Amino acid sequence: MEPARKRGRSDMWEQFKLIAPDKVRCLVCSTELKYHGNTSSMIRHFTAKHGAAKNHGNTNQVDWKRELDEALVNMVVKDSQPFSIVDDCGFKEFVALLDPTYTLPSRKALKNMVVQKYEKEKAKAKAIMQRVEAVSLTADMWTSINMDAYLAVTCHYVDDSVKLAKVLLRVLPFPELHTAVNISAAMRSLMEEWGIEGKVTSIVTDAGANMVASVRSLNLRHALCFAHSLNLVVKKSLDATPGLENLRTRARKVVTFFKTSTRANEKLKEVQEQMNHPVKKLIQEVDTRWNSTFLMLQRLYEERQSVGAALATLKTDVRPLSSEDYETAAACLQLLAPFYQATVELSEEKRVSGSKVIPMTKMLMQYLYETIGKTSHNTAKLLGQNLVTAMQNKFETTENQTALTLSTLLDPRFKTIGFYNQVQAQASVRRLTAQCSQLIRYTPSHDSPTEEQPSTSAQPAPANVENPSSTGVNLWETLDRDASEARRARNATADATVEVQRYMTDPPVARSEDPLAYWRNHQNVYPHLFNLAKNVLCSPASSVPCERVFSKSGEVVSKKRNRLSPKTVEKIMYLNKNL
Incomplete structure (x- = not known):
């Protein structure tokens, strides 16, 4: 007669038996209680008469309350809930149904719990x-x-x-x-x-x-x-291209009409469904972000048939874009698409991105040159030329910046092939070798005992030269130290050159691979480059x-x-x- 679903929810059913749809009996003292669909009365009886309630498996009541408090704090901070949620009637009822024994903290207590968690x-x-x-x-x-x-x-x-x-x-x-x-x-x-x-x-x-x-x-x-830099490059290029401003203005009017008119929005949705198109809303341009311009024109181009059909049935002075406008938009979108892809990719947080700045700049420039050469559309050609000029002005010194060049070299996906200018790539390899040499030079060796400084007192004193041990003066101390330092520097340079060249001659890994996974597997093969890689690959691109x-x-x-x-x-x- 005992409902199976209750057994899975509370251990109280091990202490009580359902003897009627609205009544239970305590198996310890045979007391009969009213049953209202939850175990709250059972818990109160068992706690008062027979000790701590065992309604949460192996966890005692104090630990269970601590877990619930922790979950409440996490909910508030993760879901941006106000502290006043503990005073909301609906939330109180919900919690009481889940666990009648749990007492919600006050708003002030909840705030203190958040502070303690912090x-x-x-x-x-x-x-x-x-x-x-x-x-x-x-x-x-x-x-x-x-x-x-x-x-x-x-x-x-x-x-x-x-x-x-x-x-x-x-x-x-x-x-x-x-x-x-x-x-x-x-x-x-x-x-x-x-x-x-x-x-x-x-x-x-x-x-x-x-x-x-x-x-x-x-x-x-x-x-x-880099994301802000790309934003400035594209915005400047769009503003400098004749004809595009007028196209964008008329596109904004179309989008605004469908955004502000309920009837127009419903009509667009109706037309999309009739054409068996996915129902998609238009996207409005935001002045400060060029990618909103790209998304606005892209969505309008995708929905050009639906938008045109919807406007034709509505009484409005807003005119749809012409076929020439859409042709211009399509040609310009082709140029802008890789910039949008680059912005999205270089804004990632969970993957190495700083090392992509130089290769991404290279690929954008190559794409622009190839696309400009193929397009016959005058507006798109002008936009492409403006983009090239802005890119050159903005990123002309990128391959001279030490942090970016080292991160590109130490990304096993790119190395020197990520550089546009191979002369700069080789100069960067020399800088990497110098940094590796410096690291080797000042890293204590754990494999061999530290080299002892030569002591003139341990050598036979040359004729007519007084033994330093008898005078307390070591005439050759500075020269011996400089000679030892020169030997260490030469050895460090040679070791660094070997390590860097071995790494550089290894073929690049696939671009889809995680560069840190590579270094995790090769930290003993290239120990000093591994330490440098950890230092430079942590920098985000934006x-x-x-x-x-x-x-x-x-x-x-x-x-x-x-x-x-x-x-x-x-x-x-x-x-x-x-x-």
Whole structure:
């Protein structure tokens, strides 16, 4: 008579028997209780009369409550839920149905639990940072709907298992003026707090003058966000191409009409269904992001038949794009497609991306030259020429930048074939050899005993030369030290040359492979290059990780949570991005 579904939910059914649809009997004391479809009355009776309730398997009540509290905290920070959720009637009813014995914490208690979780997780992350040899940072600024300013800093590194890892260091409330001095002071304090001030290999930011100047004042290597750089290149090229602005303006009018008119939107959907096309909404262009221009024109071109048919049946002064317009759009989209692909690919966080900047620039230039040569469309040809000019101006020094060149060489997918200029590639190989030599030179050897300095006291004293041991003076000490240093430098250079050349002659791995997996498997084959690779391959190609933090921050600081203090926002965002 006992319902099987209840056995799977609560151990109370081991202590009670269902004797009627609305009644149960305690098997210990034979007390009969009303049954209302849940075990709450059974739990209360058993706890009061027979000791702690065993309604959660092998876990005791205290541990079970701790697990539920932990799950509640995780839900609040992961799903951007307000602390007031514990006061919501519907949520209370839901929790009571799941487990009547669980008492929801108050709003204040929940906030304190979030703070404790923050301190615990931050301490764990700081401990990990102590073991990391090199890190790369990304930084950006944001202003919330409450007009509170924040500075976000993310940290990227290669962990003990030779995998790419990331931690959000802080979403720092920033009420001060956004000057380079204030930003650099905040960054310096942050690096000291996390104990990474001597480990930062680069900081990736946008091209804002204050961000660039702040990194310069920290005396650290600055890397411009490649996604922002591509955005500037394409926007400038689009604006400089005659005819495209007019096409974009008319395209925006079409999209706006369907976005703002319920009737037009329903008509478009109806036409798409009649044509057996997937129902797709049009995409509006956003001034600050060129990829929105690409997506707007691409969607309009894909849905040109549906849009034209829908407009033909609607009373409006908005005119569809002409066949010539769509021909222009198609030709320009062909040129812009690889830029969109590059932006998406170089904005990844979980894969090595910094080493792709040089090869990606090379492939974009080659694609432009090939496509311009094939197209007969005048507007597309002009756009292609503008893109080439902007690319050359923006990235002409890319293959001279040490950090980018080393990361490209140490990415086993690219090595020297990733370079457009092979003269620069060979110069970069020499720089890599020099860095490898320096690493060998100053790395203590664990395989052989340290070379002892020659001692003149151990050698027979030449005739008419006084023995140093009798005078306390070693005349040859400086020369002997210089000679020993020269021997070590020569040996280090020779060893580095051999290691680098062996690595370079190995064929590149497939582009789909993970470069860190390669180094994990070859760390004993190329031990010094492995150490260099860990230092340079952790740098991302863009500051998009920070932008994603702020996208999530916009959900946290919402109308429903507009009373959150900046310090509480920081703790919630830290947990949201790091859990």
